[in-house]
Amino acid sequence: MRLDEKVIAAVGALPARNPVVLIDGPSGAGKSTLADALVAGWPGSAVPELVRLDDLYPGWEGLAAASRAVATELLAPLRHTGTGRWRRWNWAAGRPAEWHEVRADRPLVIEGCGALSRASAPLADLRVWLSADDAVRKRRALVRDRGAFDAHWDMWDEQFTRFVRTQHPLALADLVLDATQVPSPTS
Incomplete structure (x- = not known):
């Protein structure tokens, strides 16, 4: 079963009519790709709203603030x-x-580094942690952003390491997936 199929099945089993799904994991793990596939394959007739933390981070040092x-x-x-x-x-x-408004009358998918925190976890219906091998995810992220991320990689990764150490998102996840073997769209 593909990773998106696992998440779609988990969403389909939720009792909530308009669930909130959080997708978190390190940069380059494939969160955006998974979120796109989840939205495209959403069970039922509802069309979920997708919020990407890349749109919220207040600059390269803004992971904690966006979370x-x-x-x-x-x-x-x-x-x-x-x-x-x-x-x-x-x-x-x-x-x-x-500002962008989000209403509870439709499902919501939030993806990005920092989406799954101790404060956000109890407010979501499904919490997904996506990981990948460090070398694979770094290659994916740097290729994806065509050089724009290169100078910021180490600082971003340090922020994410601090986030993981303080928030323990893996322990908060309902579904833990490894995307190391999944080809990225930029490969």
């Missing part, structure tokens, strides 16, 4: 009032951009 925003600005209000929001980061201008 907090997922829990406090998006998921907690979504669960309590039926509406959450997130703010896009304008990478070209280096500053915050427009």
